[in-house]
Amino acid sequence: MKTNVVFSLLLFSALFFLGCNQDDASPQGKMTAKIDGQNWSGKEVGAALTQGTFNLSGKAADGSLITITLQDFTADTFYLYPNADHAAVWLPANGSNSFVSNAPGGLGYVIFSEINTTDSLISGKFEFMAENPLSGESVFVSEGEFVNVPFTSNIAHVGENTFAVKIDGVNWAPTLISGSKVNGKINIVASNVSTGRSVGLYIPVAVNPGDYTLGDPLFGATYGGQYNPDSQTFLSANSGSLTISKHDKTARLIEGTFQFGASSLFSPATASLTDGSFSIQY
Secondary structure, rough: OOOHHHHHHHHHHHHHHOOOOOHHHHOOOOEEEEEEEEEEEEEEEEEEEEEEEEEEEEEEEOEEEEEEEEEEOOOOEEOOOOOOOOOEEOOOOOOOOOEEEEOOOOOEEEEEEEEEOOOOEEEEEEEEEEOOOOOOOEEEEEEEEEEEEEEOOOOEEHHHHHHHEEEOEEEOOOOOEEEEEEOOOEEEEEEEEEOOOOEEEEEEEEOOEEEOOOOOHHOOOOOOOEEEEEEEEEEEEEEEEEEEEEEOOOEEEEEEEEEEEEEOOOOOOEEEEEEEEEEEEE
């Protein structure tokens, strides 16, 4: 199974809604489905298009999540099946077990009925069978629909951006650096496309200069850190610190330093990220 797709889905779904402002009056569209026959409705819904990869996520009032990621976003119909690049995830409210469509027992589809590029709104339907890779249990997500969901695609690439960090004591320099603003969060991602290695930081957009604690974004940390040693391994911050030295909210420029220890929920892998620094236009 392509675990890099699964973990990317989970990470995006969690980060997308961290720091969302419930008093925000802007429209967010609608996302509904049935989970094994039970009605489900997203209280918070959103989407993003980044370098040809499309993510759609909905979070219900109880914290459960549906997230769909589609690679090479150039069609209006996508099929989900085992080991596919496209994938959907169902994460129950307790967050203990995820169900994924690209596991051996997965199958489904996503069909777009409208892609409104003028107003950046999308609509369509989906349905999928998903399996828990660890237990083999399955869940059927049926009658899925999303209507007028806004999507963002404003991504700043390397340009004047800088990002440096030591990983287990060794200097690492990324080949791609990007910053984006999504639903109240600044997402900073530095990566090396050829190796699949990446480091991510997730910071509230209203942050002011100061010192902050980094934690695991999948478990609700306000300031999150993430590290992928390769495309098959996902680690997230279990402890760490972040210092914001500059944040020009008008110019959308943020600078700072960071360090954190990272570990995995699914393997004994760990890593130490130290002497991190960044200057990012988002």
